[in-house]
Amino acid sequence: MPTTLVTGAAGFVGGHLLAALSRDASQRLVAWHRPGEPPSSKAPAAEWRAVELLDVDAVARALADAAPNEIFHLAGSAHVGQSWQASDTTLEGNVLVTHRLFDAMRQAGLRPRVLVTASSTVYAPSEAPLTEDAPVRPANPYALSKLAQERLALRAGRETGCGVVVCRSFNHIGPGQSPGFFASSFARQVARIEAGLDEPRLRVGNLDARRDLTDVRDTVAAYIALMARGEPGAVYNVCSGRAHRVGGILEWFIRAASCPIAVETDPALLRPNDVPVVVGSHERLTAATGWTPSIPLETTLRDILEDWRLRVRDAGR
Numbered sequence: 001m002p003t004t005l006v007t008g009a010a011g012f013v014g015g016h017l018l019a020a021l022s023r024d025a026s027q028r029l030v031a032w033h034r035p036g037e038p039p040s041s042k043a044p045a046a047e048w049r050a051v052e053l054l055d056v057d058a059v060a061r062a063l064a065d066a067a068p069n070e071i072f073h074l075a076g077s078a079h080v081g082q083s084w085q086a087s088d089t090t091l092e093g094n095v096l097v098t099h100r101l102f103d104a105m106r107q108a109g110l111r112p113r114v115l116v117t118a119s120s121t122v123y124a125p126s127e128a129p130l131t132e133d134a135p136v137r138p139a140n141p142y143a144l145s146k147l148a149q150e151r152l153a154l155r156a157g158r159e160t161g162c163g164v165v166v167c168r169s170f171n172h173i174g175p176g177q178s179p180g181f182f183a184s185s186f187a188r189q190v191a192r193i194e195a196g197l198d199e200p201r202l203r204v205g206n207l208d209a210r211r212d213l214t215d216v217r218d219t220v221a222a223y224i225a226l227m228a229r230g231e232p233g234a235v236y237n238v239c240s241g242r243a244h245r246v247g248g249i250l251e252w253f254i255r256a257a258s259c260p261i262a263v264e265t266d267p268a269l270l271r272p273n274d275v276p277v278v279v280g281s282h283e284r285l286t287a288a289t290g291w292t293p294s295i296p297l298e299t300t301l302r303d304i305l306e307d308w309r310l311r312v313r314d315a316g317r
Contacts, residue, residue, distance in 0.1 A: 003028040005068035005112075007053065007101065008075030009046070010037045012177045013117070017072060017220040018043030030066045032075070053097040060104040070227055071114045073101060076149070077142065094145035095152060102156035113163040115227050116153040119146040120170040120212070120237065120280055129281040132168070132235045139275070154233060163232035167223065170239035170280045174216030174300055175307035182246055183213075183304055186253045191308040194258050195316065201262045202254070205269030207247035212279045214240045215295035222282075225289035239280030240293045252301050 004021060008014045009031035021029055022043045031046040032053075033039055039048040051062045053075055077093035098116065105112070123130045124137035138144040150166045157164025177184040182205065192198045222238045230236060254261050286292055 001028045002069045003030060003066060004070045005030045005066050006072045007032045009033050010040050013216060014074050015040040015176060016216050017223060018046055020220050020224060053100055056100055059100050060107050063104040064108045068112045071112050072223060073114060073116045090141050091145045095148045098149045098152055106160055111160060111162050115223055116150060116166050118150040118166050118168050120168050120278060122147040125275045127277045129279050131281045132237055132284055157233060165226050165230035165232060166235045167226055167238045168235060170212040172214045172216045172219040175303045183249055186250055187305045187308040190253050190257045191312040193261055195312050200259060201264055203264055203266040204250060206274050207250060209246045209274055210243040210277045212239045213244050214293055215300040218293045218295050222285060222291045225291045229289045236285045237280045237282050239282050241282055243277055243279035256305055
């Protein structure tokens with residue numbers, strides 16, 4: 001039975017990816033999570049392993065035990081804003097962890113197909129839709145770490161013969177996301193206000209930024225398609241191709257709330273270097289795999305809000 005390994009499986013995207021992969025009973029599914037983190041409940045059939053990815057020996061043992069045919073490498077540091085205060089752990093979590101993984105492959109003599117999830121933040125600012133050939137100019141520690149990660153992975157793929165595919169993911173949102181990201185933050189605040197836990201005042205950062213937003217369930221569908229049909233050594237954008245104003249997302253949540261809510265800007269939520277517009281082109285991805293985003297934005301926002309209403313309710317029990 002072929003084996004698929006997912007690193008960072010207990011995270012936001014990892015949970016949704018495992019749920020999608022679990023529909024295929026013809027594969028063995030191995031899920032790595034960080035020691036101390038609970039496994040995701042979205043894939044109870046997966047073989048869960050607690051693996052510290054910075055531990056050379058632990059990675060080598062776990063990889064040799066799994067002997068995967070495919071690896072979805074999702075593990076790493078994921079927050080742009082927080083990378084300014086934690087640049088060392090951001091670089092460590094994205095670059096060194098990836099190096100450890102490929103080094104363990106060499107030691108074990110394994111040549112799996114590998115999907116490395118990089119980021120659209122590597123691109124230089126542009127108001128035009130970004131293609132994979134657009135100039136790169138990382139403007140924060142997170143973006144720098146993701147560019148280094150993808151370059152390291154592509155080189156390792158050439159040296160080892162692994163089929164490495166890199167995807168540059170644009171903003172993806174959906175149920176289960178951390179409130180450190182704006183759509184989830186808006187939904188959490190609304191849910192807490194509705195429950196009478198907070199004052200009817202929603203704190204926000206920059207509302208004028210425009211972002212390319214994809215439902216996380218569409219995003220993982222793109223990952224699976226790229227694992228199957230992406231060209232080794234190639235880079236693909238995963239995006240919706242449409243930019244949405246953050247303020248427009250906020251307005252949707254306020255309209256959906258069951259009570260009046262005021263809005264105030266919180267200086268702590270403003271980033272030191274916020275790009276005004278980020279929008280991508282998924283033409284290369286669509287040409288290679290046939291993938292296109294299918295979930296309407298309103299459906300995504302409704303699911304995020306309902307998820308937070310349930311989380312707030314359950315926390316109060």
